[in-house]
Amino acid sequence: MKKIKRYENKKVLVLGLALSGVNAAKLLHSLGALVTVNDYKKFDENPQAQELLESGIRVVTGGHPVELLDEDFEWVVKNPGIMYNNPIIIRAKEKNIPVITEVELAYEVAESMVIGITGTNGKTTTTTMIAELLNAERSRGQAYVAGNIGTPASLVAQKATSDDEIIMELSSFQLMGITELKPHIAVITNIYSAHLDYHGTREEYVAAKMNITKNQTEEDYLIVNWDQPELRELSKKSKAIIIPFSRKEILNDGVYLQDDVIYYQGEPVMAKENILIPGDHNVENAMAAIAVAKLLNQKNGIIRASLEKFTGVKHRTQFVTEFKERRFYNDSKATNILATESALKGFDAPVILLAGGLDRGNNFDELIPSMSGKVKALIVFGETAMKLNEIGEKAEIPTIISVQNVEAAVSAAYALSEPNDVILLSPACASWDQYRSFEVRGDAFIHSVEQLVEEAIEEGE
Structure with a gap:
């Protein structure tokens, strides 16, 4: 870690805790800053604030008093989830106090190369793929994943060395708060409309995403989805060397698909069909990852071997196992209709779909086109079981069964299945009616599949 002097004896306000705030506060404290942490949760219900106080860091809890800004702070480090219309942020801007996010701190102290990944969809999968490709058959150093993927970048930056890389997943929320962060290699997987409740306008959302390249120079690289005309145009504003990728067009200066290679x-580099996780979107994710690996001189054979066994990010169209020519996939992260539509598009084989969960008032009509002609059976559960049953009937799905939960859905799906079928958990709903999180729901699916396979083997099937 670089021992920078920038924050020494300087007053810094860390606004909001969670993992990023806690680690930002600890890092700043170690750099000699005079840190104040402000979190909305009350102190007696806030073990993170209690831990920081024991470390000698000042904490203010139970609200966000604007009066804090009267203390002449020189920086505000904002939790990405806190919106920019927060009164403290508004006051900080009025007082010309820089407002940054934790990833900016991480970049400032990092000795290692930073590779930044953003986009509306596919960030986590692409980030994970890149780390797999760079770590395969490696003799020195390590590629770490960090950022929006769940591990605070400021924590990783303290242990990564010049032999390592930090593969940093960057959300639009994080990218709005950068001043100097400059990935040597940046990736934009795609851009659609998202998080408009946070950004206000699509223009602001896109501008936040494009911050990933704003500090890049002619010595850096920007890997861009060339199948999106908007990104072609936006990339003209970058000073970096553009490496395009496309499923639809031959690009001699980038990554492309020709005759399914x-x-x-x-x-x-490799055949498209050997990418284990399904869907054109995952072909695009793999293309972006391949571009990064090739820029860093990874061998084609290692790239192929890594992607041929990459089962996906857990709970995101994750390949679980194949048994008796049935393939099981866990897409518990599909907590909305669009995510389930994307998952279904990835399969050509007949699908037995497991869906249902928390009722947020959706009618699910948008699922009908992606279900029709592809879903051979629908297993529904949870609060939305009746609604999804009705949608299955409209989509003319021949077999629809209502069960109690995901565990029961696995048994029912297998009983209905035939060789070459896909059994897919892609709920199109949040989990909170029956499960604490989508991770717990996905783990229940995986455990049920493993148990089913084990029992079938014991019975001699």
Whole structure:
């Protein structure tokens, strides 16, 4: 870690805790800053604030008093989830106090190369793929994943060395708060409309995403989805070397698909069909990851071997197992209709879909086109079981069964299945009616599949 002097004896306000806030406060404290942490949760209900206080860091809890800004802070480090219309943030801007996010701190102290990944969809999968490709058969150093993926970048930056890379997943919320962060390699997977409740306008959301390249120079690289005309145009504003990727067009200066083979700058790398996780969106994610790996001189054979066994990020169209020619996939992260639509598009084989969960008032009509002709059976559960049953009937799905929960859905799906079927958990709903989180729901699915396979083997099937 670089021992920078920038924050020494300077007053810094860390606004909001959670993992990023806690680690930002600890890092600043170690750099000699005079840190004040402000969190909305009350102190007696706030073990993170209690821990920081024991470490000698001042804490203010139970609200966000604007009067804090009267103390002449020189920086505010904002939790990404706190919106910019928060009164403290508004006051900080009025007083010309820089407002940054934790990833900016991480960049300032990092000795290692930073590779930044953003986009509306596919960030986590692409980030994870890149780390897998760079760590395969590696003899020195390590590629760490950090940022929006769940591990605070400021924590990783303190242990990563010049032999390592930090693969930093960056959300629009984080990218709004950067001043100097400059990935040597930046990736934009795609851009659609999202988080408009936070950003206010699509223009502001897109501008936040494009901050990933604002500090790049002619010595850096920007990997861009060339199948999106908007990104082609936006990339013209970057000073970095553009590495495009496309499923639809041959690009001699980038990554492209020709005759179902993925090429990098004219060189064949691997067959599309050997990417284990399904869907065109995952082909695009793999292309972006391949571009990063090739820029860092990874061998084609290692790239192929890594992607041929990459089962996906847990709970995101994750390949669980194949048994008796049935393939099981865990897409518990699909907590909305769009995510389930995307998952269904990834399969050509007949699908037995497991869906249901918390009722947020949706009518699910948007699912009908992606279900029709593809979903051979629908297993529903949770608060939305009746609604999804009705949608299944409209989509003319021949078999619809209502069960109690995910565990029961696995048994019912297997009983209905035939060789070459896909059994897919993609609920299109949040989990909170029956499960504490989508992770717990996905783990229940995985455990049920493993138990089913084990029992079937014991019975001699």
